[in-house]
Amino acid sequence: MSLYGQQLSEHLRYPADVPFDDYYTASEQFLRTVAGIDVDAGLGWFSQRLHQEPDAPDQRLIAFVLVDLAQRCGKTADVLPLAAPHLSRMEDPNGFSFTACCVESGRLDLLEQTAVDNGDILAMATVLLMKNAAPQSPSA
Numbered sequence: 001m002s003l004y005g006q007q008l009s010e011h012l013r014y015p016a017d018v019p020f021d022d023y024y025t026a027s028e029q030f031l032r033t034v035a036g037i038d039v040d041a042g043l044g045w046f047s048q049r050l051h052q053e054p055d056a057p058d059q060r061l062i063a064f065v066l067v068d069l070a071q072r073c074g075k076t077a078d079v080l081p082l083a084a085p086h087l088s089r090m091e092d093p094n095g096f097s098f099t100a101c102c103v104e105s106g107r108l109d110l111l112e113q114t115a116v117d118n119g120d121i122l123a124m125a126t127v128l129l130m131k132n133a134a135p136q137s138p139s140a
Contacts, residue, residue, distance in 0.1 A: 018058040019049045039073050060086045076105040088114035
């Protein structure tokens with residue numbers, strides 16, 4: 001369907017929100033990536049959209065879609081550094097949590113850096129607790 005839609009005349013294409021403003025092209029990239037087809041290319045396409053977007057609220061939407069897509073493909077740790085500047089203060093108890101995303105993907109280093117950058121004491125405490133909870137190797 002997305003391939004068909006890309007062939008339609010501009011005036012027949014439906015507008016959508018960023019990053020799906022070019023709906024059929026973005027949908028193709030998203031669906032191919034979720035299906036495991038050219039995953040790196042799909043993540044790269046959304047990463048490029050993030051780099052090219054000048055509007056901060058739209059950057060946040062693109063970063064969120066990028067992380068959501070990466071989570072579906074098991075590549076969260078790879079895209080978090082790119083998304084962090086846009087999502088590091090996002091902590092919704094009923095939705096997306098940057099802290100939980102970092103912890104789940106093993107990116108305590110990134111969580112620690114953004115905690116320092118944002119002056120986020122709670123995130124820093126989470127990092128310290130997680131580091132202390134990590135299994136210690138036995139002494140020789």
